[in-house]
Amino acid sequence: MTENDCKLLKEKYYTFKHKTGLDVCVLTKSGHSKIYALFATNFGSVDIVCNPIDGSQTINVPDGTAHFLEHKLFENENEDAFERYARTGANANAFTSFDKTAYLFSCTDHFEQSFEILVDLVQNPYFTEQTVKKEQGIIGQEIKMYEDDPDWRVFFNLLTALFVKNPVNIDPAGTVGTIAQITPELLYKCYNTFYNPANMVLIICGDVSPQSVEELCDKYLIERPNTKIKRSLVDEPEEVAQKEITISLPVSQPMFLLGYKDTSRTVGLDAVKNAAVTEILLEIICGQSSGLYSKLYSEGLINAEFRTEYMYGDTFGATIIGGQSTDPQKVVASIAEKIVFLSQNGISKDDLERIKKMIYGRTLRQFNSVEDTARIYLELKFIGVSLSDYINAYSSVTLEDCLMRLNSHFIDQHSSVSIVLPTKEKK
Amino acid sequence: MNRLTIAPAVNINIIPMDKFKTDYLSVNFMVPISSSSASNASLLAYVLKGGCKKYPALDLINRRLEELYGAVFDIQIKKMGENHVVGFSIDFLDDSFLPDDQTIYAEIVDFLKDIIFYPLTDGSAFNETIFDTEKKNLLDLVAARINDKTTYAFKRCGELMASTQPYEVYEYGVAEIIKEITPASLYAYYQQWIETANVEIFAVGRFCDTDVKGSLAPLFNKARVPVSLETMMLEKKTEIREEFEYYPVEQAKLSIGFRIERENIDYTALTLFLILFGASAHSLLFKNVREKLSLCYYCAARIDKIKMSMIVFSGVLPQNIELAKNEIFNQLDIVKRSEFSDDDLSAAKFTFINNLKSISDSMTMLEDYTLSQILLELDVDIDKAIDRVNCLVEADVAAVAKGITPDTVFVLKDNNEVL
Numbered sequence: 001m002t003e004n005d006c007k008l009l010k011e012k013y014y015t016f017k018h019k020t021g022l023d024v025c026v027l028t029k030s031g032h033s034k035i036y037a038l039f040a041t042n043f044g045s046v047d048i049v050c051n052p053i054d055g056s057q058t059i060n061v062p063d064g065t066a067h068f069l070e071h072k073l074f075e076n077e078n079e080d081a082f083e084r085y086a087r088t089g090a091n092a093n094a095f096t097s098f099d100k101t102a103y104l105f106s107c108t109d110h111f112e113q114s115f116e117i118l119v120d121l122v123q124n125p126y127f128t129e130q131t132v133k134k135e136q137g138i139i140g141q142e143i144k145m146y147e148d149d150p151d152w153r154v155f156f157n158l159l160t161a162l163f164v165k166n167p168v169n170i171d172p173a174g175t176v177g178t179i180a181q182i183t184p185e186l187l188y189k190c191y192n193t194f195y196n197p198a199n200m201v202l203i204i205c206g207d208v209s210p211q212s213v214e215e216l217c218d219k220y221l222i223e224r225p226n227t228k229i230k231r232s233l234v235d236e237p238e239e240v241a242q243k244e245i246t247i248s249l250p251v252s253q254p255m256f257l258l259g260y261k262d263t264s265r266t267v268g269l270d271a272v273k274n275a276a277v278t279e280i281l282l283e284i285i286c287g288q289s290s291g292l293y294s295k296l297y298s299e300g301l302i303n304a305e306f307r308t309e310y311m312y313g314d315t316f317g318a319t320i321i322g323g324q325s326t327d328p329q330k331v332v333a334s335i336a337e338k339i340v341f342l343s344q345n346g347i348s349k350d351d352l353e354r355i356k357k358m359i360y361g362r363t364l365r366q367f368n369s370v371e372d373t374a375r376i377y378l379e380l381k382f383i384g385v386s387l388s389d390y391i392n393a394y395s396s397v398t399l400e401d402c403l404m405r406l407n408s409h410f411i412d413q414h415s416s417v418s419i420v421l422p423t424k425e426k427k
Numbered sequence: 428m429n430r431l432t433i434a435p436a437v438n439i440n441i442i443p444m445d446k447f448k449t450d451y452l453s454v455n456f457m458v459p460i461s462s463s464s465a466s467n468a469s470l471l472a473y474v475l476k477g478g479c480k481k482y483p484a485l486d487l488i489n490r491r492l493e494e495l496y497g498a499v500f501d502i503q504i505k506k507m508g509e510n511h512v513v514g515f516s517i518d519f520l521d522d523s524f525l526p527d528d529q530t531i532y533a534e535i536v537d538f539l540k541d542i543i544f545y546p547l548t549d550g551s552a553f554n555e556t557i558f559d560t561e562k563k564n565l566l567d568l569v570a571a572r573i574n575d576k577t578t579y580a581f582k583r584c585g586e587l588m589a590s591t592q593p594y595e596v597y598e599y600g601v602a603e604i605i606k607e608i609t610p611a612s613l614y615a616y617y618q619q620w621i622e623t624a625n626v627e628i629f630a631v632g633r634f635c636d637t638d639v640k641g642s643l644a645p646l647f648n649k650a651r652v653p654v655s656l657e658t659m660m661l662e663k664k665t666e667i668r669e670e671f672e673y674y675p676v677e678q679a680k681l682s683i684g685f686r687i688e689r690e691n692i693d694y695t696a697l698t699l700f701l702i703l704f705g706a707s708a709h710s711l712l713f714k715n716v717r718e719k720l721s722l723c724y725y726c727a728a729r730i731d732k733i734k735m736s737m738i739v740f741s742g743v744l745p746q747n748i749e750l751a752k753n754e755i756f757n758q759l760d761i762v763k764r765s766e767f768s769d770d771d772l773s774a775a776k777f778t779f780i781n782n783l784k785s786i787s788d789s790m791t792m793l794e795d796y797t798l799s800q801i802l803l804e805l806d807v808d809i810d811k812a813i814d815r816v817n818c819l820v821e822a823d824v825a826a827v828a829k830g831i832t833p834d835t836v837f838v839l840k841d842n843n844e845v846l
Contacts, residue, residue: 009448010524031446033784080718086709087770089777091785108784110777137721144677145724145742150574250674252570289489297485298556303564324567354493361497361520364448369788423675 001210006387009367013377013387014210018217021197021226025381026210027373033108035206036370037115039122040102042229042382043194045172046315047099052193053227059189062181064139064174066194067096069187071135073103073121081121090114096172099231099313100382106371111208112216119202119220125191127184136179143173150249154420157245158257158320161416164241166234168316198226201381205374231315238263240416248423255420256328258335260410262317268384269393271317275310276393277405278319282308283355284347284402285338285410286321292338301331314383319409328419339410347402359394428797428807429636433644436653437626440801441636442793448524450632451790452535453516454543455798456624458654460511461593466600467616470608472502472513473561474546474553481541483554491538495531496520500538506598507802508658508733515543518790521633536642544646546617552610553617562605569599573674576839577725580680581740584837585731587670588661588684594734622651627798631790656802658733661686661834668835679745679840683755687735688830694732694805695815696823701730702782703775703824704762705739710775711758711767716741722751733802737831745840752836762828765821772821779816783809 001016013027044066050059074081074094085092090107092114103122107114146152159169173179204213240261266274286292286308296302306323325331366372380390429441444450458464482488492498496519503514517539522530547554573579582597589595626647630639663686687697705712705728716726726741743751761767786792786809800807 029446032788034788082708082713086707086774086777089774089781091778091781092708106785108781134721138717138724141678141721141724141742141744144744145577148576148676148678250676251574252572253567287489289486289493291486293489294484294486298560300560300563303567324571354490358493358497361449361495364520364524365497365499365518368447368449368790 001214004386008391009364009387011367011373011387016214018214018221020221020223022200022202022217022221023381024202024213024217025204025377026208026213027203027205027377028208028210029205029370029373030207032207032370034106034370035108035111035204035208036104036106036374037118038102038104038203038374038378039118039200040100040203040378041195041200042099042231043101043190043199044097044099045170046167046313047194047231048167048170049232050190050193052189053196053225054192056189059186061190062174062186063170063178064172065182065186065190066101067172067174068135068139068179068182069190070094070096070101070103071139072127072131072187073125075131076121076124076126081117084117085114088113088117090117092118098168098172098316100378102378115216116220122195123222123224125188125195127187129184132182132184132187136182139173139179140176143176146171146173150251150255150420153247153249154255154257154322154418155320157247158259158416158418159318161242161245161418162240162259162261162318163316164237164239166236166316168313194229196227197224198228201378203374203377203381205370205377233265233315239413242416244417244419246419246421248421251420251422253324253326253422254328255322255324256331257320257322257418258332259321259416259418260319261414262312262319262409263414264317264408267314269389271312271314271383272380272385272390273393274317274405275312277397277401278310278409280352280355280359280394280397281402281405281410282310282319282321283358284351285342286335287355289354292334296331296334301325301327301334328417332417336412339406343403343406347399349399352397352399352402356395356397363391363394431636431640433640434647434649435651437628437647437651439628439630439639439643440797441634441639442629442631442797443634444632444787444790447632447790448521449518450521450634451516451518451629451794452539453514453629453794454539455512455514455627455629456620457507457510457512457627457656458620458624459593459656460506460509460596460598462596462601462604464511465596465598466604467608467613468511468513468620469504469598469600470562470565470605471613471617471620472504472515473565474558474613475515475542476502477557477561478547478554479541480545480547483547495534495538496525498531498535498538500542504598506594507799508731509592509594510656510658510802511598515539532638533642540646548614549610552614555610558610558613562608565599566602566605569597569602569605572597572599576674576676576680577740577742580682580837580839581729581738583672584682584684584738584740584835585736587668587837588686588736588835589734591662592659594658622648623654625653625656627801629794629797631793660689661734661736664834667833670835670837672837672839673842674839675841676839678742679748679838681741681743681748681751682837683739683752683833684835684837685737685739685831686834687730687737689735692735692830693823693827694803695812696819696827697730697732699775699779699816699819700762700824700827701728701737702778703767703771704728704758704828707775707778709771711761711771712739712755715758716751716754720750720754722747722754726751726755732799736834748838748840756833759828759831763825765825767821772824776816776819780813783812783816
């Protein structure tokens, strides 16, 4: 077991590779009432191909499979995992994202019993024709709910516009049509391939001793074949699929997102540094302390919903800027203008230093809660970077880094816009 | 917790906490809700947030916050019972995490003071530029409430139930009234609001009682005359009201509002009932309307303990509205007849206790819980709350359910559907 002491954060955490091949991390948090457990696999909506580890034929995975599998793992022959958690009082959930699926619970008591349920539900899949059919109904409803959600639609249309081949533009829930193709056999094949210890991680965060967690692992983890899955890189061109996608929904005013596709192929620490520079740049270009934000805000072209984000995984990256506006194209043009201005006139050192202070506080604040602490560690674990490296990635950003990234990433040819316009309502 | 009164109806609640990286300070102003107070106080909150004498523009405010290591300053606008609540909060890195022995505590308090008490004015009116921008933003926000159909359907049901009472007002105000507000009329409103609101201040973290009292007490007039806050009960109705609104949506939203009898109510039993009935992944609504009948992706319940109303909200296909409605009523009857199992009850108790213990892991949850208990004039001690939960039995939950009556059914759907 390795003890890691992140002095900057005053956080201690313990990591070990269990004899079953699973990587385990215990983030100790004294004084917290909740213990949070996260058991995750590096399998998400971008994994559209399954190369079974038993050597059988490659399968094309229908859209929405990872998410479907997530729902189904909660059921076994006898009862639903939520009924089991009900007897321990734990608050349980799960999520599927682009590149990972995670099962979690938080509890203030009966930790061992809840741990047993978590590990059991993840390690013991049970899929039948009947349970698959039932879930198609429930997920069908979930899909319909998101179809009505303008935030969801504007976001996925942006990904569709930006990415030509990269499966990041696939909705993690799939469509009613694609989930209809899912069978128990398919679920088992995907499960056996992606849910193996070498592809997973178990994270525990709370007022708990690492030794006690190791004992629980010895008691409840099952030996499984270990094979690290390599995610294949998609041959994504530099150009975007479409410059603009516009739809209509019953919203009160237009919503928009401007995106820049990341064409650099960074992984590991380079990817984290890349993300750090990009986030700092976004603050400088149109963050809340920028002159541009103030100007657009006072002209009524943006409001408090305006936000920026850089999202990435090992096979994709994109910058996203947007919100609500009566004139989305004007906002997009103003941002492009500001980028040109910075490119020609440079970036102020004072701005950079002040923004780094802000990011320092923002980063530390994330470690207030057991949930956020575990989630950050999960992201970094699958990328392969330590907590200290993560924090230093921001503090080490230079003006030169910013200018280089400004000129290589924020390029018009790599950008697209997604807009949702208001429909006329019938009453 | 230490509770200090520093002026008439102005209290500071100091909650010591040293497990977080940050500390938290908030000031909550509460007045009776009405279409006028919701419109004026909400606009006021945004205008004050938008600039002050010392930092007269948004970018200057944000730069100041960035200098203070990314302190997070925000406003919250809420309806708690028949009260309009405006909160100003600031969450800031604790001195123990700052490099080179720096301290920012005094500057943080100054910032909050500048925002709330020293706004940017033109004589006896708010600065017109900030005012105009925030007025437009508030109008946009009020118009945008229909974007999130799930939340809209939930809240709208609660408003319709109270259609003859002040509670029916949307807490962000009414467009027609907001449009009539001027920089001068808002400033006049501000002056009386500061003097008459009931104020609850929260200091959660590593605070020294005397420091907090010393820095905040001078801000409030010792001779102020506060308003009194009261929440009226929902009117009894002779039949269940049905309301429809139409939007081009795929999934219909069904919300059902219920009145809860307040006389002799046991608030702890009420929350236990809620969890058992519709506020957990093993609740009767989740297990039956969602899991067993596959009717919806979500079906849950929430209670306003001050107004004594409950809303069950769900997303269903239009053709399943009647089915879902009947099953929801059926599950409530099951609780009234004590036909739920011991397992259901113990699961609900476990969840309740888990929720109570989790409160101290979040500064904002601690504030919300404490403020709610203060308004209800109930004990704020969480350990005592846990003891009360452990003493509850099946009959307590059934008794609460018997005092719950359906009031309003609200449906949001596409009017092209053929039923």
